[in-house]
Amino acid sequence: MSTPQIVLHHYAFSPYAEKVRLALGIKGLAWGSVEVAMMPPRPLLDPLTGGYRRIPVLQVGADIYCDTHAILPALERLHPEPSLYPGFAPALAEGLTYGLERDLWLAVIGVTVHFAGDLPEAFLRDRKDDYLYVDISHGAMEPDFARNAQRVAAWTSWLAAALSDGRPFLGGDRPGVADLAHHHLLWLMRGGGRAGSVDRLLELAPLLGWIERVAALGHGRPQAMTAEAALEVAKAAEPAPVEAVNAVPDLIAAAPGEPVTVTPDDFARVPVEGRLVAVDASRIVIRRDDPQVRALHLHFPRAGFTVAKA
Ligand SMILES: N[C@@H](CCC(=O)N[C@@H](CS)C(=O)NCC(=O)O)C(=O)O
Structure with a gap:
């Protein structure tokens, strides 16, 4: 069986993970299922997330999506049909x-x-x-x-x-x-x-x-995967190209390429460090160069996260 392109890092009892599992069900996708512990330490997830500690996390090669409000739009971009947004913009x-x-x-x-x-x-x-x-x-x-x-x-x-x-x-x-x-x-x-x-x-x-x-929408086609295999997938991949832009310079005083932190503004307020790649109307992308997995892009939704110069 080939390695699935989409990997979900999650645990069975996580409701936010259930939201994503059902989204994978709506789209009928095959995905790699990496089970993580219900609480840290999560030493094999940290190299991918730079310390972002919430679950679920979606990985597509060397692109890491943190928060369901980044994950669902990413699934929609990658696999537009059937849409996750029928009846709503x-x-x-x-x-x-x-x-x-x-x-x-x-x-x-x-x-x-x-x-x-x-x-x-x-x-x-x-x-x-x-x-x-x-x-x-x-x-x-x-x-x-x-x-x-x-x-x-x-x-x-x-x-x-x-x-x-x-x-x-x-x-x-x-x-x-x-x-x-x-x-x-x-x-x-x-x-x-x-x-x-x-x-x-x-x-x-x-x-x-x-x-x-x-x-009954189900979870699509999960295929058990080890955390080590997911790290190998990241190491072997390059992040997908993203246009470098700061579309809100009056709100976030950092230019693409500059070191920044991205921190949730509600729960688990752990700052993740990286270099700004893009921030626009709805998303934040930073680049991390990890000694173990090399270059990664981490994607966050704009809402619920604060960007600051590192
Ligand atoms: N806004 C986040 C919330 C995620 C969240 O709070 N997840 C819970 C699990 S359902 C969590 O991370 N709990 C702490 C943990 O598992 O370490 C999202 O939409 O992904």
């Missing part, structure tokens, strides 16, 4: 789902933890110190449960109203990013045997048909 769909995920993420975790109980100590410490900067233990989240549950229920009621005209997917007849970004939040809450309790709390009965339809 791509930028609108990305913008709306970005806002939705940010607004609901901690509330969704609060509802999940309410039913899941306490997670392992080391996991809780990692999430508090290095990812969310919030204590997500059952004891710490529980006082906010009513507030979190109401926020989430208001959103699921909206979703039920949106689907009440009988449309199979949010954008109409075909599935797309709007479905994926709503579904993965429900997927987290309803996983691990919690579906019955969560469905009752949030009155999800009207959504169950849609939830099943989205899950």
